[in-house]
Amino acid sequence: METVTERDSPPMPVIEARGLNLTFSTADGPVHALKDVDLVIGKGDFVSFIGPSGCGKTTFLRCIAALEQPTGGSLTVNGMSPEAARQARAYGYVFQAAGLYPWRTIAGNIRLPLEIMGFARAEQDARIDRVLKLVDLDGFGKKFPWQLSGGMQQRASIARALAFDAEILLMDEPFGALDEIVRDRLNEELLKLWDQTGKTIGFVTHSIPEAVYLSTKIVVMSPRPGRITDVIESTLPRKRPLDIRDSAEFLAIAHRVREGLRAGHAYDE
Numbered sequence: 001m002e003t004v005t006e007r008d009s010p011p012m013p014v015i016e017a018r019g020l021n022l023t024f025s026t027a028d029g030p031v032h033a034l035k036d037v038d039l040v041i042g043k044g045d046f047v048s049f050i051g052p053s054g055c056g057k058t059t060f061l062r063c064i065a066a067l068e069q070p071t072g073g074s075l076t077v078n079g080m081s082p083e084a085a086r087q088a089r090a091y092g093y094v095f096q097a098a099g100l101y102p103w104r105t106i107a108g109n110i111r112l113p114l115e116i117m118g119f120a121r122a123e124q125d126a127r128i129d130r131v132l133k134l135v136d137l138d139g140f141g142k143k144f145p146w147q148l149s150g151g152m153q154q155r156a157s158i159a160r161a162l163a164f165d166a167e168i169l170l171m172d173e174p175f176g177a178l179d180e181i182v183r184d185r186l187n188e189e190l191l192k193l194w195d196q197t198g199k200t201i202g203f204v205t206h207s208i209p210e211a212v213y214l215s216t217k218i219v220v221m222s223p224r225p226g227r228i229t230d231v232i233e234s235t236l237p238r239k240r241p242l243d244i245r246d247s248a249e250f251l252a253i254a255h256r257v258r259e260g261l262r263a264g265h266a267y268d269e
């Protein structure tokens with residue numbers, strides 16, 4: 001009986017936004033980057049944010065990371081304020097560009113936040129080894145970023161975000177600049193990593209197939225004002241080979257995302 005209750009209950013909320021608003025004051029007047037955003041992200045969810053440019057995807061991720069200050073509503077991360085969660089190092093953040101320091105080796109780049117956090121040298125080394133293996137860059141620690149391909153650099157940047165083992169990973173269009181074949185591979189690897197580690201992931205993308213392939217939940221957004229127009233719970237299994245993208249179920253979810261994007265656009269006209 002207890003097991004059934006446990007299985008049926010929704011996962012513990014990790015990120016909870018209630019009536020979240022963020023209005024930027026600009027010289028051209030107020031910009032409603034986020035309007036009345038309500039969203040609950042559960043522990044272990046893989047949530048993608050998709051929508052046209054300017055719909056507030058990055059702003060929402062930055063609010064979670066305490067890099068922006070909402071102007072209304074409430075937002076908690078692990079039950080704390082985003083600022084408290086930031087201080088508790090609740091998340092790793094992966095930016096659109098890999099952003100590795102060219103004068104540091106790959107291992108040196110991963111080591112930097114660990115040094116800042118004051119981990120002992122042996123612990124730093126152990127963590128660097130572990131995350132390099134996780135992103136399949138074992139043996140590349142001594143290379144410099146410019147000696148690696150774009151896809152490998154992006155994996156190194158994911159390794160850096162994983163190194164301090166936060167339970168939440170925030171990723172802002174990490175694969176946007178990569179070609180489709182590399183992107184497919186990294187999508188597969190990211191899904192494997194998510195499955196192995198049980199992390200909660202917030203992922204911004206412009207690609208419908210990428211959002212559908214990766215996510216347990218897809219948040220469709222629309223601009224002016226930035227808002228959520230649909231939240232789609234994926235029915236796809238947790239383990240997903242790439243060819244699942246040809247299945248009727250996958251295409252049905254992709255269709256619903258596309259419809260949500262269209263509806264948001266119509267509102268705008």
Ligand SMILES: Nc1ncnc2c1ncn2[C@@H]1O[C@H](COP(=O)(O)OP(=O)(O)OP(=O)(O)O)[C@@H](O)[C@H]1O
Binds near residue numbers: 026032054058060226
């Ligand atoms: N610091 C800022 N000051 C003023 N306006 C801002 C600021 N940051 C974002 N905006 C505006 O807020 C809105 C949402 O921006 P945001 O970057 O979150 O969109 P996005 O959905 O991530 O877009 P893209 O897909 O192009 O990255 C846009 O209109 C943007 O111009």
